[in-house]
Amino acid sequence: MSAPNKSYDPVEVEVLKPEAVEKARDEALAAIAAAADLDALHEAEIAHAKDRSPLALANREIGALPPAAKADAGKRVGQARAAVSRAVAERRAELAAERDARVLVEESVDVTLPWDRAPRGGRHPLTTLTERIAEVFGALGWEVNEGPEVEAEWMNFDALNIGRDHPARSPQDTFFIDTPGYDPDVDDGRDALILRTQTSPLQIRSMLTRKPPLHMVSIGRTFRTDALDATHTPVFNQIEGLVVDEGIGMADLKGTLDYFVQEMFGAGLTSRLRPNYFPFTEPSAELDMQCFVCHGSSVGDPDNPCRTCSSEGWIELGGCGVVNPRVLVSVGIDPERYSGFAFGIGLERTLMFRHGIADMHDIVEGDVRFTLPFGVEI
Template sequence: MSAPNKSYDPVEVEALKPEEIERLRDEALAAFAAADSLDALHEAKVAHTGPASPLSLANREIGALPPHAKADAGKRVGMARGAVNKALAARQGELEADRDARVLVEEAVDVTLPYDRVPAGARHPLTTLSERIEDVFVAMGYEVAEGPEAEAEWFNFDALNIGPDHPARSEHDTFFVRGADGADSGVVLRTHTSPVQARSMLTRELPIYVICPGRVYRTDELDATHTPVFHQVELLAIDEGLTMADLKGTLDHMVQMLFGEGMKTRLRPNFFPFTEPSAEMDMVCYVCRGASVGNPDRPCRTCSSEGWIELGGCGMVNRRVLVACGVDPEKYSGFAFGFGIERMLMFRHNVEDMRDMVEGDVRFTRPFGMEI
């Protein structure tokens, strides 16, 4: 840079010549106009307005001019730099507006499309149906009772009048839990939820009205109609003066709440060790409502045109069970019934293969949704 000199003429300095200043200004304006993106504009900005740009270097030359020459040179450079900055701001505004308009098109979101590619799951229908059954009886004043799945043999068999020689106590039907030394531990995986009834009679104040849902275990092979792990729900009512009529009315109310108005049940004599008298519980076919019986023009595949569907077992609680659980059979009586929830699900929703319930395929559970 030149030192101050009173005879120094800025017009004679190449960088400060009017035509040179105009050329540098025009080059900057052309570069800005040619920039087709914000990145390109940034490069042009650095080249024409940065500290090392020609106009910035020309501006530094003004400091070495004599006082009488600085004003004119500063005016020319200042006007050129002002025009450059104005053109830069205008072009940046244009490119930003163009970018924003392009983003609105290219990055538009269709809010009507699914928000997630991962399909939503659903509650398992067995859980949903179990809770619905519980709601029916809770509304009637019953309580939900639960118990351990690994149960003492006494609760699972002896307390329920199932003797040592009963076929259900064989390894062909029951999973026995062995001790650490391999010896018999006296524990089984419960084969029904009836042990919860025995525990309720031993621990609760009379009268007792409980419903006992839960998972149970049998040594069955998995096929279309059997599974080694399934779900039951059982009911126990112990009070003064209960009869089979109370049992029948309870069953009728249950099937009407689960299958609709007009449904009814019937009882067929049977034998169970823990109830006496005992009965098999049938309900009117929920598809044909009995209209297919003796009517070849209206066959029903669900009930095989018999008009009735077997649901489960029931009866009055055996006196021996009451005595084993500390209940006075001279003062109290009770009734109980139980059925498989998988079987109920197959009835309600025409599920043909029980394996679908245990394989965890969301294509099976999703149609049932989340509704309780």
């Protein structure tokens, strides 16, 4: 009896033929090599190396072969799949390296670029000017007072000898606040509320609650019904000084103002007083200071004009005078025993001529390009 013919293989599976396996392998390798980035490689891997790929499907058909044919087919398919897996790994490493190199170029940070391209600005010059003035008078032992911006009409006007018929008390000049129950024909103004038009009410408050001697400087915002333009603003800052003691007169005022001018604008400068009228001082004067740029040398010299003082030699600062005895009486201070002086200066105006600022809008609009040149001056 003859033995069985084990070399005979009656089963032929098309996808397991050598030429079919080689074709699937070559197509896979070509697709992998053509992948331009990691996403394209991922797509090629799914199509040619994962469970639904031609080689994976061919591997499943090996079980249908006779035992004698399984080893050869399994070796052939396994070698093809291994080649594809190696190609995927190598191509992935290449594409990852290319991606990392590209990121280093495209997303690099140039550490030599300016780090402060967004300007940080600076302290507002009004703030530094206010603090400087407070330091000047603090060195004299004066107190710096602050108080409410919403003030009683009596404090702002009546106590300062500003009568009911004075133009400053009209709505054209003053912001009045609706005060329930207030009758201007009956009440004396103590119950009416306004936005203070000056910082003088702070001095009235101090004189009502304290006894002389008094040495103080009042700093704060004030309000008037002016339209905002190049030289006016409805909200502005003011500083007012007050001294009340025995034997105080114009000589003390002049000496104090000369000290202030020299401390703020430079040694050797002086001030002058021009007669004027204010209800709360008597006698009263306008305060001028010698021009801190030309020191008066530009007066009468057309070849050497001064833009700061317009070649006048003097710059107007504010008003001043000896405290009117009526103001002292209104706060309960004996004018026969005590006297005093007072002065007021607008900070915005001082800032404008000190730094050559031509437009009030620059001061109040908060543009960082305005404050930046002033830096962090202290």
